[in-house]
Each structure stands twice: as C-alpha cells, then as structure tokens.
Amino acid sequence: MRRRMTQIAAIILAAGKGTRMKSDLHKVLHPIAGRPMLMHLMDAVDALNPAKKVVVVGSGKEQLEAALAGSAELAVQEPQHGTGHAVQQAEAALAGFEGDVLILYGDVPFVPTSTMQMMIDRLNADDDPAVVVLGFEPEDTQAYGRIVTQNDRIEWMVEHKDATEAQRATKLCNSGLMAVKAKDLFPLLARVTNENAAGEYYLVDIVNIATQDGRHCYVVKTDPYDVTGINSRGELAAMEGEWQARRRVQAMVDGASLIAPDTVWFSWDTKLGRDVLIEPNVFFGPGVTVADNVKIRANCHIEGATIGSGCEVGPFARLRPGTVLEEKAKIGNFVETKKAHLGKGAKANHLTYLGDATIGAGANIGAGTITCNYDGYFKYQTVIGEGAFIGSNSALIAPVKIGRDAIVAAGSAVSRDVADGDLRMVRAEQLVKPGWADRFHDTMRKKKAEKK
Structure with missing residues (x-):
C-alpha cells in the first residue's frame, strides 16, 4: 500500500438534539475526564494537521460556537433529515477542497489519530477505494448497522431497522465513520434517497451507490472502545469509567x-x-x-x-x-x-x-x-x-x-x-475576672430552674 500525501478535511456531525441526556448543555459538550467530549475528538483530529474542519450543528449552536472559539467552521443542519443530509450541509464550507474527507461524530470522542490515519491511508491505496468505512465487532451488536463483506471489500451496508434477520446475524458493525475523497463524496450524497423505514437520508447509502456503480469500498476495523458513542447519562458514566480504568x-x-x-x-x-x-x-x-x-x-x-x-x-x-x-x-x-x-x-x-x-x-x-x-x-x-x-x-x-x-x-x-x-505579636491584653464564670453559671441555672 502506498501512502499519498493529500490534504485532509474533517466533517464532525454534532447536530443531534441529545434528548436522552435531558440537559440544557449540548450533548457533545458533556465532559469526560474534565474535558468536553467534542474537544477530545478535535484534539485527535488536530494531530493530522487538517486543512479544514467543519462541525455540523443544529440546536445548541451558540454553545458549540463558544466552545470551539473559531477553531472550526460551523454548518447548520435545520431541519434534520439523517446523517447523509447532515454531511451535505458541509458542502459549501468545503467548496474547492480537493483532498480527503473524514466523517466523524461529536459524540464518539475517543477515535485515535492513528485510526483516522489508517482510514486515510486505505483510501489512498493503489486499488482506489470509493469509500473506506470504519467497522468494529462489539460483544453486543445492539441496533448498529451491519457491514456485509467479502474479505475487506464491502458488498452491502444496511441500517439495523432495515436489516433482515440474516443480515443482523453479521457481527461486523458500522461505526458511521468514513473516509471519502471530496470529489466523490458530494456527488454520491446527491444520489441518496430517503426510501427507508425512517424516511431519512442515510450516509451509509453512498457505499451501496458506489458499489452499484462498480466501484469498490472497503472496511478497516478498530477496537469497539474507539468508536463508542455516548447518548445518555448512563453511557457517559460508563465511558468515564472505561477511560479512567485505562x-x-x-x-x-x-x-x-x-x-x-x-x-x-x-x-x-x-x-x-x-x-x-x-x-x-x-x-x-x-x-x-x-x-x-x-x-x-x-x-x-x-x-x-x-x-x-x-x-x-x-x-x-x-x-x-x-x-x-x-x-x-x-x-x-x-x-x-x-x-x-x-x-x-x-x-x-x-x-x-x-x-x-x-x-x-x-x-x-x-x-x-x-x-x-x-x-x-x-x-x-x-x-x-x-x-x-x-x-x-x-x-x-x-x-x-x-x-x-x-x-x-x-x-x-x-x-x-x-x-x-x-x-x-498582635494580641489583646489578657483580662482575668476571678470567680466571674462561677457566678454566671449559678445565675443562669437559677433562671432555668424558675422556668420549669
């Protein structure tokens, strides 16, 4: 595999309402180890020296704007029609950009820089993938989307709610993170439809569209910890515990x-x-x-x-x-x-x-x-x-x-x-009144006895 030197852009999706947090604080600003989860991710991204960073926001825009303090461009997704629709909102910010694009999630904070680089390297391999997807194999596949592969080549991707029982038996899950060349990303997104159980524009459909075009898409795998998403206070506490243990x-x-x-x-x-x-x-x-x-x-x-x-x-x-x-x-x-x-x-x-x-x-x-x-x-x-x-x-x-x-x-x-x-030495002169305390106690005891 030959690594090619290309510019990198990162699109970080953070438009979700985070309703399960039941908080006035934006979900991705809840801290782990004393730092907002979004800033853990941004630090890992910055180690790649990206040419562009675009954070896709929805509700709570002002909070994210303050937290990022100009370190990334903001794109607004309103209304919200799915992950594919969210990524499309970054198109204007990346106008004229011709490098590689990483698609990340603000509530998935602990993706290592090395994993991001691995995705970029695979995207620039000699077999010219259309899309590289980050997969993982958790003990409990829950409601994750599945990746059907032949070796590491993706044959099909499907969201859990649209998957058949046979597809749900597949252990390889979709983290949602992808690497795509900018010249491919937005034309593929333009062809995504919302003909699915949720009526949303799924980001994963760009893989299926590219596959149907005869191009190849590949998966690279990572530790489930690296792609753990946080959607509730319970998940936040669990991730804090796992981070602390490590x-x-x-x-x-x-x-x-x-x-x-x-x-x-x-x-x-x-x-x-x-x-x-x-x-x-x-x-x-x-x-x-x-x-x-x-x-x-x-x-x-x-x-x-x-x-x-x-x-x-x-x-x-x-x-x-x-x-x-x-x-x-x-x-x-x-x-x-x-x-x-x-x-x-x-x-x-x-x-x-x-x-x-x-x-x-x-x-x-x-x-x-x-x-x-x-x-x-x-x-x-x-x-x-x-x-x-x-x-x-x-x-x-x-x-x-x-x-x-x-x-x-x-x-x-x-x-x-x-x-x-x-x-x-700064003290008041010591004053002694002999017998004063005894007389005080006698007087107060008599008063107390008279009240009974």
Whole structure:
C-alpha cells in the first residue's frame, strides 16, 4: 500500500438534539475526564494537521460556537433529515477542497489519530477505494448497522431497522465513520434517497451507490472502545469509567504506584512522574503536573497545580488552581491552597488556608493560619520570606509581607509588614475576672430552674 500525501478535511456531525441526556448543555459538550467530549475528538483530529474542519450543528449552536472559539467552521443542519443530509450541509464550507474527507461524530470522542490515519491511508491505496468505512465487532451488536463483506471489500451496508434477520446475524458493525475523497463524496450524497423505514437520508447509502456503480469500498476495523458513542447519562458514566480504568493502568505502567487504583480519578491532561505514590480517594482536576518521588496521601482534591519532586500532599488536602509546590514542600491534612507558591522545603502541615501567597523556602506555616486575601471586592497578596515561622492560629491580612526568618507569634492578626528577623505579636491584653464564670453559671441555672 502506498501512502499519498493529500490534504485532509474533517466533517464532525454534532447536530443531534441529545434528548436522552435531558440537559440544557449540548450533548457533545458533556465532559469526560474534565474535558468536553467534542474537544477530545478535535484534539485527535488536530494531530493530522487538517486543512479544514467543519462541525455540523443544529440546536445548541451558540454553545458549540463558544466552545470551539473559531477553531472550526460551523454548518447548520435545520431541519434534520439523517446523517447523509447532515454531511451535505458541509458542502459549501468545503467548496474547492480537493483532498480527503473524514466523517466523524461529536459524540464518539475517543477515535485515535492513528485510526483516522489508517482510514486515510486505505483510501489512498493503489486499488482506489470509493469509500473506506470504519467497522468494529462489539460483544453486543445492539441496533448498529451491519457491514456485509467479502474479505475487506464491502458488498452491502444496511441500517439495523432495515436489516433482515440474516443480515443482523453479521457481527461486523458500522461505526458511521468514513473516509471519502471530496470529489466523490458530494456527488454520491446527491444520489441518496430517503426510501427507508425512517424516511431519512442515510450516509451509509453512498457505499451501496458506489458499489452499484462498480466501484469498490472497503472496511478497516478498530477496537469497539474507539468508536463508542455516548447518548445518555448512563453511557457517559460508563465511558468515564472505561477511560479512567485505562488511564490508571497507564499510570502504573509509567511508574506510579496506586494503592487502590479504582479510587483514583484522573483528568485528561494529568501528568505524573516516576515513583509517585497515590493513596486511595484522590481526584485530579485539569491542569495538574506531578514530578518524581511525590507522595499524595488519601482523600486529596488537586486541580491546576504543579507539584515538584519529593513533595508530600495530604491527607485531606485541597490544591486549587495556581498552586505551585517546589521541591520537598509539604502540604498536610486539611490544608487548602489557591494561587499559592511554596518554595523549596516550605511546609503547611495542618488546618490552613493559603490564597494568593508566596511562601519562601523553608518557611513553616503553623496550624490554623490563614491568609486573609479578599476584602469583598479585591484580592491581595501575602509574601512570606525564606525561613519565616508563622505561629498557629495567625491571620495574615493582605497585602502584607513577612520578612526572611521573621516570627509571627501564635494567635496574631498581622496587618502590617514584618521586617527580616523580627518577632511580631498582635494580641489583646489578657483580662482575668476571678470567680466571674462561677457566678454566671449559678445565675443562669437559677433562671432555668424558675422556668420549669
């Protein structure tokens, strides 16, 4: 087989109403692993460096327009008369395009780039196929359309509702994904009719029309996972589970230890180094990078954070976006960070909130410390110098700077800068009234007794 260098266009069908989702959010924008399913697919398409991308939309156009942010052209299918009719709506956007066209589905998000390339390569083989169809053999053929083949050459394709019992016995199913040369695609679509059980214009009919013309069409096969469609919340959850299971395996293959793999949840872009230990019930949101030799203790939620080598996080810690931990920094139990940068070896071991803060190397943040970073209107910065010691139950009222090796005494509310090496103690004078509590309790007990 000889690969020919041709331009590629992708038509992504996303005009379905997604009624089974029962959601105001467009079906293809529902996330898997923290990313809209459509964007998983678009990322795989982009790896082919396509000349054109056309997303066919219907209801929810504004949502898709916002999500795509100009990265693809939109074509509107309204009303909706089937998959063949949907693809026809991209004809104007591809006017003058003479390369190869991939037809994909926005609710089939995990088609690998390599599979798309395999379809394109087969389309450009020396035997000059008219259409290449992506097939698969699921354990349960359900209501999928069938592909009748002789070796890999397609003899006939039929939708499930129009298939005979004999045809339904065929295990090879149609994913709906195709590769067709632009010069063939739209002339074939123009000949498709809606004379079928649904009264729709089926995309698969272009295969049958080309076959009747004496041209050959071929199938290439892929793993059923690659072409799993998502139409309901249940299917969304099932696909999330399958994606996570594969990602956990990959994490361990790459050198991370997961104590209870089924309880760890990754994002689509989570990056883990080697010899990372992850205890049970850890959730990674988008934007997390973890270096080598990191320990993430149980029950942590981490999003938008960069964790340096040798760090320890948790248990029961929450790292929010903008958190950076340099080498061997430590975040302990019930600590929350947001836009906080901890220098090498800095630590906050217990019950602390650090927001909009820069903490120098080796600084120690005592239990119960908070950075008061918000006045109801604006956010302000707290800067803590290297080697500083912040005593327990301190409130650092931003904007404020604590100098190198400075000490803030426990229970202080600090609203002015502290110079290098200084001690700052901000407490009200302790007042003692001997016997006051006993007299108070006696009075209140008598009042309570009188009410009975």
